[in-house]
Amino acid sequence: MRRGALIVALLVAWAAFGFGINRLLDSRKSTLIQARSAISPTKETPAFTLPGTIWVSQGGHLYKLRGRLFTDVALPAAAGSWIQPAIAGPGQLLVVARAAEYSDIYLVDASGAVRQLTRNANAAHVERNAWSYWPHLAADGTTVVFAYDGPKIGTFEVHLAVWSGPLSGKLESTQWTTPTSYTGGDVAPVPLLDGGVLYSSYSITSSEQIVSRIAAVARPGASPVFLTAGSDDCGEPAVSPDGSELAVVCTSDTQTARLELIPLVKGVPGAPKVLIRSCLCASPAWSPDGSSLLYLAPADATGHFQLWWLANPAAATPPAPRALTTNLDLDATSPPAWSSA
């Protein structure tokens, strides 16, 4: 009896040991493989609070951050992934809904009700679908500026250009820029207080590199004025609310980025200041009062993008940026939107 119990105990111990070795090895997996899934923003508690309301996008959902609470805005999933929110007056946002082969711009109000502003789907002809991205409401409060790949048939060439149209009418009304062919085009337009538009313009260099320059146009069809050099390869412009500072992401055609601040005096760029070097900084966005910047960058080796805050970027020596979140997987191509209310 005793011998039988001993054998059973040994068998159990051996099995447990083997199982333990198996689980021990499993626990030695890298954090990359263990932490593939980031958590939902609604389960994240930000490290500190910022005033107002911040909108961000993760996994196709639009989230609203107020205080330390993220809320899923719960926009209709059937429209696609909700990205690139932009403030469009009190209680309203312009947001892109990206479907598999096209994207549209919607006006979203505080209750979550949506109004579709563009209709880019064409089930019969795949190439007649269109992309609309980076919508912003101009200073006049009635015009939407955005990037759009325009009508085209039977060509391999697809490029985005800067377009605008009335919020209450056909959005694809006026083409502002003529992009360089086969580079991807002109993207990320930002309306300026004087009625012009600043954007990221892609072109190809003599050494066959495709680089981006920040360009400004005063009116549709006007010649662009370039504010940065091709060698700096700067894009993702964000202009401060008073128009005096321009935050950009520059890569110099490398696989690392730097966040730069360029003072603007009547539209003329001053000497750039590097705010953050050797980062994967993306999608800067200004606070409503222009006193601080949000941007997206990874916080650890998983590479998932988090929300970072940089106070007083215009100071001679800005303080170190602080990670607002640590466990999210925010869409780095979707700049945050920040309103005072």
Added chain:
Amino acid sequence: MLAIAGIVFGFGVSGMTGAALYFSPAIAAAFQDFGHTIHHKPATATATPKAHATVAPAAALPTPTAAPAGAPGGSFTVLLLGSDNDAKFATNVVLTQSMILARIDPATRHVTMVSIPRDLNVQLSTGGTDKIDKAYLYGGVDAAINTVEQDFGVHIDHYAWIGLLGLVHLIDEVGGVDVVASNPVLDDFYPKDLSGSDPYDFQRVAVLPGPQHMDGIEALQYVRSRHDDLRSDFGRSVRQQQVLLALRAKAKLLGIADLPDIASAMSGQFTTDMSLGQVGLLLPIAGNVSLTDVQQVVLLPPYTDAQVIGNQDVLAPNWDLILPLVHKYFPAR
């Protein structure tokens, strides 16, 4: 005494069983996907392109030294191959859409990558002249390796081949890659061959520019699209090297315990002559390479010249320029 030895032996067996079960996907892959043999074709004068005879590596260039394959700590050359192995093709009867010749020096942590354009018109090791991407189609990995060896005059120590889904699954398995997309990559005629019922169908894709975290499908779209790039295949080569470097950044965070998941993810979509152990040893080497120590070469004009030969768009190699460049970084055969 015997009883104690038996108990200890039992623990040893159970521990090894637990480990074996854990590593079983990697063990299966070790037999199926790893350790393939390369059949090198001996160098012959007739197999070498004409221009080879007239061009010697520039005297002023440093001469890289050849280390025996597998020499511990020695430099080695790897040919990285990528194929569109979707439903349009029979198993292993595919072109190589991507060919990257890489020289890795573990001692100096220096890596050189030369992207070989798929349309490069060369003498194939299987005979005749054609685009270099057809070498694999006609003679598998041996033909691809022997073609590169004979035309570029280099010795290839190892190779690694990956299929479309292999790349997607690998990137997903390591939790995605961080890439600075150099420009918007828009394509209205991107192959819809990994989803849907018609592998000849197209779909629209748009990869937005800037720093971002890509999953496997997004990364594949970024490296595979070529229709809306003025540089066509060259632009794609640049993007392929970017994603390869992004994977390198992830490699340093991986360990031996990650191999089963990675092996499972890439099963049937990856082959190499290296053993699983050799690949495991490469992970920390790859991770220790800094971006500043990576030399990236794309054979743009004047190294190549676009031509139409027999109704085919091809790239004619300028061997007078290519060979000195390649032999600057890769030891001659």
